[in-house]
Amino acid sequence: MTATKRSPVQTRSGWREWLGGFFTSSVGLKWIMAITGIGLLGYIAAHLFGNLKIFTGTDAAGNYYIDLYSEALWHLGGHLFPEGFLLTVLRVGLAAAFILHIWAAAVLTKRNRVARGSTRYRASRNWAASNYASRTMRFGGVIILLFLLYHLADLTFGWANPEFHHGDVFDNMIASLSRWPVAVLYMVANVALAFHIYHGTWSLFRSLGTANPRYDPFSRGFATVFAAAILVGNLSIPIAILAGWV
Amino acid sequence: MDLALKIWRQAGPDTPGEFATYIVREVSEEASFLEMLDQLNEDLNNQGEEPIAFDHDCREGICGMCGVMINGDPHGPQSGTATCQLHMRKFKNGDTITVEPWRASAFPVIKDLVVDRSPFDRIIEAGGFISINTGAAPDANIISVPKEAADSAMNAAACIGCGACVAACPNSAANLFTAAKMQHLNLLPQGQPERWTRAVAMVETMEEYFGSCTNHGECEAACPKNISIDFIAWMNRDYVKAQFKNVAKASQ
Structure with a gap:
C-alpha cells in the first residue's frame, strides 16, 4: 500500500512534556474546560441572582437594595478579612477560570483544525445530531468574550459609561441600559450566552465522564432549564430598564 | 430505476481529485449500494474506463471495510446500517446521489473512495x-x-x-x-x-x-x-x- 503522509495532530515535547500527559491531552483539556465551566456557570447564576435585586427597590432609608448588595460584596467574610479581600480572591479565581477555559478551547480548536485539515467535504453534508448551540460554541464563545470586555468597561470599571459613579449600581445600570443600542447589545450577547451554556451544561457531564444513560435525560433537562432561566433572567433587566419599568 | 451518480475520483494520494458524474440505468431496488457501484463499474469496464475504487469485503455489515459519504450522510440515509446493507429502495428513480470518501487528515485518500484508516x-x-x-x-x-x-x-x-x-x-x-x-x-x-x-x-x-x-x-x-x-x-x-x-x- 502507498505510504501516506500525515502531519501529527499532537506531539509530546517541550512544554507539553513538562506539564505532564493529562493536562495537555485533549481529554484532559476538555476536563479543564468542564471544571472551569462549572465555576463559570455557578458565577453566572450568582451574578444573575444579585442583579435581580434591581427589581427589589429601596429599603426604608431610601438605599437601593442592589447598592447595598454591592456594598456587602466588598465586606464578604465580615471582619474576618480586610475589606474587599474575599471579593478580590473570587475575582482572581474567576479570571483564572476564564483564562483556562479560553486557553483550553484555543488549543483544542487548533488541534481540531489540524485533524480536519484541508480535507473538508467537497459536497454538502448533513447534520444528524448536532444542534445550532453545539456548532456555534467557538463562535459564541468569542462573542461572549468581547461582550464581557465591554461589560467590564461599562459597569465594573465605568470607562464606557460617562455617568458612572462607583458604588451607585442602580443608577449606573439605568444610565447604561436606557441607551437602546447598549440594551440591544446586552440582549444579543445574552442570547449567545444562553446557547453556549445550553450545550456546555449538558456537555460537561460527558467531558467529566459522569454521564450515565440513566441520568442523561436529567442532564439534558437541567441544561435546558438552566439556560432558559439564565436567558429569561438576564433579558428581563435590559428589557425592564428600556421599557421604564424600574 | 435510473440514477445519476456524482462520485469523487482521485487517481492517487498526491493527485487532486474531483467529482465525476455517471448515469446508471435499470438499478434494482433490491440491489445494495455496493451492488449498484458494481453495476456502474461493469459499465465502466465495458467502456474501457477506469472503474471506481471502493473498499468492501463481507457485504453483510460486520467487517467494517465499506463506508462512504452518501448525500452528506456517512453510510447513507438509513441509520444503523453500513453502506453494504443500504438498499437502493431508499432512493427514487431520477435521484442524483453524491458519493464522497471519508474526510480527515488521519484518513488520506488512497484512490477514489478508498481511504487509509x-x-x-x-x-x-x-x-x-x-x-x-x-x-x-x-x-x-x-x-x-x-x-x-x-x-x-x-x-x-x-x-x-x-x-x-x-x-x-x-x-x-x-x-x-x-x-x-x-x-x-x-x-x-x-x-x-x-x-x-x-x-x-x-x-x-x-x-x-x-x-x-x-x-x-x-x-x-x-x-x-x-x-x-x-x-x-x-x-x-x-x-x-x-x-x-x-x-x-x-x-x-
Missing part, C-alpha cells in the same frame, strides 16, 4: 487487546461476568472499525471508535489487569492522529452499529482515573 490499527496496537497465555481452550464460563457488564461490553464490541465516526465528526475525532475498543475490554474481568495502562495508551495514541470531542453526537448518529456516545464519557472517566491509578501502581 491505518491510524485505527495504531490505536488498537496501543492497548486494544488483552494479554493472556495461549494454549488449551479455557473452560467456558470459568470467569463470572455480571450480566450488565456483558451486555454493555457487547454493545461496545459491536464496533466494526469502519471510520464513520471520524467521517461524521466536525473535529475528525476518533473518540467513539477508541472508546468502544477500550470499553469492551475495560468492562470485562479479563480486561482489568491492563485497564489503566490501556486507557492512557489508547487515548494518547488516538490524539496523535485525531481531533477532540465536542459532544455533538454526530458519530453516534452515523455509527452503523448504533454505538452510544456514553462510551466516550466512560473512556474520559477511565482516562482521568488512570492518572491516579498508574501513579499509585508505580509506588507498589
Whole structure:
C-alpha cells in the first residue's frame, strides 16, 4: 500500500512534556474546560441572582437594595478579612477560570483544525445530531468574550459609561441600559450566552465522564432549564430598564 | 430505476481529485449500494474506463471495510446500517446521489473512495487487546461476568472499525471508535489487569492522529452499529482515573 503522509495532530515535547500527559491531552483539556465551566456557570447564576435585586427597590432609608448588595460584596467574610479581600480572591479565581477555559478551547480548536485539515467535504453534508448551540460554541464563545470586555468597561470599571459613579449600581445600570443600542447589545450577547451554556451544561457531564444513560435525560433537562432561566433572567433587566419599568 | 451518480475520483494520494458524474440505468431496488457501484463499474469496464475504487469485503455489515459519504450522510440515509446493507429502495428513480470518501487528515485518500484508516490499527496496537497465555481452550464460563457488564461490553464490541465516526465528526475525532475498543475490554474481568495502562495508551495514541470531542453526537448518529456516545464519557472517566491509578501502581 502507498505510504501516506500525515502531519501529527499532537506531539509530546517541550512544554507539553513538562506539564505532564493529562493536562495537555485533549481529554484532559476538555476536563479543564468542564471544571472551569462549572465555576463559570455557578458565577453566572450568582451574578444573575444579585442583579435581580434591581427589581427589589429601596429599603426604608431610601438605599437601593442592589447598592447595598454591592456594598456587602466588598465586606464578604465580615471582619474576618480586610475589606474587599474575599471579593478580590473570587475575582482572581474567576479570571483564572476564564483564562483556562479560553486557553483550553484555543488549543483544542487548533488541534481540531489540524485533524480536519484541508480535507473538508467537497459536497454538502448533513447534520444528524448536532444542534445550532453545539456548532456555534467557538463562535459564541468569542462573542461572549468581547461582550464581557465591554461589560467590564461599562459597569465594573465605568470607562464606557460617562455617568458612572462607583458604588451607585442602580443608577449606573439605568444610565447604561436606557441607551437602546447598549440594551440591544446586552440582549444579543445574552442570547449567545444562553446557547453556549445550553450545550456546555449538558456537555460537561460527558467531558467529566459522569454521564450515565440513566441520568442523561436529567442532564439534558437541567441544561435546558438552566439556560432558559439564565436567558429569561438576564433579558428581563435590559428589557425592564428600556421599557421604564424600574 | 435510473440514477445519476456524482462520485469523487482521485487517481492517487498526491493527485487532486474531483467529482465525476455517471448515469446508471435499470438499478434494482433490491440491489445494495455496493451492488449498484458494481453495476456502474461493469459499465465502466465495458467502456474501457477506469472503474471506481471502493473498499468492501463481507457485504453483510460486520467487517467494517465499506463506508462512504452518501448525500452528506456517512453510510447513507438509513441509520444503523453500513453502506453494504443500504438498499437502493431508499432512493427514487431520477435521484442524483453524491458519493464522497471519508474526510480527515488521519484518513488520506488512497484512490477514489478508498481511504487509509491505518491510524485505527495504531490505536488498537496501543492497548486494544488483552494479554493472556495461549494454549488449551479455557473452560467456558470459568470467569463470572455480571450480566450488565456483558451486555454493555457487547454493545461496545459491536464496533466494526469502519471510520464513520471520524467521517461524521466536525473535529475528525476518533473518540467513539477508541472508546468502544477500550470499553469492551475495560468492562470485562479479563480486561482489568491492563485497564489503566490501556486507557492512557489508547487515548494518547488516538490524539496523535485525531481531533477532540465536542459532544455533538454526530458519530453516534452515523455509527452503523448504533454505538452510544456514553462510551466516550466512560473512556474520559477511565482516562482521568488512570492518572491516579498508574501513579499509585508505580509506588507498589
